Amino acid sequence: MTQSLEDYLEMVSFLSDEGEVRVTDIATRLGVSKPSVLTALKSLEEQGLLEHERYRTVSLTAKGTLQASDIRDRHNFLTAFLQDVLGVGAETAEEDACKMEHILSEETLKKMKILARAKKKTDTHA
Structure with missing residues (x-):
């Protein structure tokens, strides 16, 4: 996994501790654009590390929780x-x-x- 994807996964984990995780929150915290977040989330979802439906919250899978x-x-x-x-x-x-x-x-x-x-x-x- 790339450093960038690890950063996204780690941020989803941190934000999960605070409550619901939204694309906007990830973008704001990491200082990146929403399209960048969506691209990363798609990759992480393909790896079975999180779940995300467009315009919905982001959540880690069991595998994603362990890796994060x-x-x-x-x-x-x-x-x-x-x-x-x-x-x-x-x-x-x-x-x-x-x-x-x-x-x-x-x-x-x-x-x-x-x-x-x-x-x-x-x-x-x-």
Whole structure:
């Protein structure tokens, strides 16, 4: 899946937490046009990740919920890692995590998690 489609899927997940998800809301939050959103939604629907009827709300399928959860978990971990382990400011950590979540390998992410746990243990015992 492309970075762009992951961003759309993640946004649908975030907006679902707040209530109904509409194309307009996705476009506004991501700063893109409604036609761009519709194109992305069509692709995600073809992959079985969400359901959308024209002029209706958007909802994640079970498969889409799982995939969006994985993306959000990566994002949240990376944001925390950048802030807590590296001392990066909140705004920069959020922006960088958004970029990193799409490109890091599972191997690198696992190593980062090991490092974060080790730092947490060190901080707890200090």
